[in-house]
Amino acid sequence: MRGRSGRSTRRAGGTGGGSSVGSERGGTEGRVSRWPKPEDAPAAEDLARCVHCGLCLTACPTYLVTGLEAESPRGRIQLAKLVEEGRAELNAAVQGHWSRCLQCRACEAVCPSGVPYGRIQEHARAQVQAAPPSGRAWLRLRRFVLRQVVARPRVLAAATAPVRWFAGWRLRGAAERALPGRLRELARQLPANQGAPFRGVREGGRVAEGEPVQLFTGCVMRELFGEVHRATVRVLERAGARVEATEAQRCCGALHAHEGDLAFARRLAKANIAAFERTEGAVVVNSAGCGAALKEYPQLLAGEPEWRERAAAFAARVRDLSEWLAGRGRLPDGRLAARVAYQDACHLAHVQGIRKEPRALLRALAGCELVETEGADTCCGAAGLYGVVEPGMSRELRRRKAAAFAAARPDAVVTANPGCHLQYLGAVREAGLRAEVLHLTEALDRAWNAGDGR
Ligand code: SF4
Ligand code: SF4
Incomplete structure (x- = not known):
C-alpha cells in the first residue's frame, strides 16, 4: 500500500521548478491544509518523483494551448504538493487547473522520472469530489449520471435510445440546423448510424470454433457502437477466435476513476474480475479507455490485499484488439x-x-x-x-x-x-x-x- 506519511505536517522546501503556481500560495503561507479525503489522497512519494525537468511540457495539450505553467503536468503536480504541504488551499482555482487536465497521460509517457501522473490526477479528483463546496450541483449530477445511468446497463439502454434514434433519423440534418449552438455541435458529433445495440455474440445464431476469447463490451460502446462490436466479433472469428461475451461483465469504471469516484470504480473492477474468472482465454477490448482501465485494476485495488492476486491475474489476460491480432500468425x-x-x-x-x-x-x-x-x-x-x-x-x-x-x-x-x-x-x-x-x-x-x- 502506498504510504501517506507526513502529508499534513510537512512544510514545502525547494519545490519551485519555475512554477507560476507559486501565486496559489498567496495568503496561505504557513497554513497547514489537509486533504479532505485522506484515504484517497495523492501519495507523497508519487508527488516527490517529479524533479521539475519540464520535459513533459511540450507533450501536454493544455500547456500547448495556454502556455501556462499551471495548465501543465509539472504545474498541476506542484499544486498538489502545495496543497499536501498546507501551503495552498484546495480552492476553485486549483480545482479548475486539475479539471482542465484531459487525463490523456501524454506527460506520463515522456517523463524520465516515471511520475505516475494518471494515478496522481485520479486521487486529486477524489479530493475535488470531497472538497468544499462539495454540495455543488454540477459535480453531484455528474457523479449521479456515472453511477446510476452509465454503470446500469438497462438504464443506459433506455437513456441512449433517443440518441440512437436521432442518429439514424432521416430528418436529422434539418433537425440539427434548428438546434441552438452547443446542442447542434453535440448532435453533429453523433455517429451516422451504428444500428442496433450489441446484445451478445450469438445474436446471429453464429457459433464459431477456435481459441476462446472474451469480448469486453463496455457501456457506451455496447449501446451506441453496436456495429463496431459486431465487426469486432467477425474480425476475431476470422483471425481464429471463438468469441464469447459474458453477460455478467460491467462498465470498466474508467469514467468513474477519472472523475475521482474511486470507491465506485473499485466496485465495478471487482464485479468484472469476478465475472471473467468464470471464463477462459484473453479478454479482448476494442476501446482504448476501457482497455487501459482494465489493465490498471491491480493499481486501483492495490490497497485491498484480498483482491491483489485476482486483479493481477485478470489484468494479465487483457489485450487490446490490435495487440491480440498482431500476436497472431497469418491474418x-x-x-x-x-x-x-x-x-x-x-x-x-x-x-x-x-x-x-x-x-x-x-x-x-x-x-x-x-x-x-x-x-x-x-x-x-x-x-x-x-x-x-x-x-x-x-x-x-x-x-x-x-x-x-x-x-x-x-x-x-x-x-x-x-x-x-x-x-x-x-x-x-x-x-x-x-x-x-x-x-x-x-x-x-x-x-x-x-x-x-x-
Ligand atoms: S517530465 Fe516528469 S519529472 Fe519532469 S517535470 Fe514533467 S512530471 Fe516532473
Ligand atoms: S494528462 Fe493532463 S497534464 Fe498530462 S499531458 Fe494530458 S492534459 Fe497535460
Missing part, C-alpha cells in the same frame, strides 16, 4: 483502397504503449496509404466527459485536429476509442472533408471482406 488478406490517417487514442498510445500494432495492421492492407498527420498522438479533446465539462479547450483541440486533417486530406480517419470517434466526426466536418471516421475494427472488417472477394 486474412485484406484490401482497403484509401488514404488513411490513423489517430492514436491517448489511452492506447500513452498508457498501453500500443502505437505500432494498429499501423502495422493497416499497412498490411492492399491499397491502404497510411498518412501521418501532425499531432496524431495528441489528445483530440474528447476525454470522456471533457467535451461537456471543458467545452472551450475541447473545441480548440478538435480545431487543431481539423487543421491537420485539412492538410493531409485523408479518405478515412481511423481510431480505436468511442470518444475520439465522435470528436473526429466533428473535426472532419470542420475540415470540410467527406472522409469517413472508422474504428480500426471496421476498417479491418471491410478490408478482410474485400480481400477474399466476399
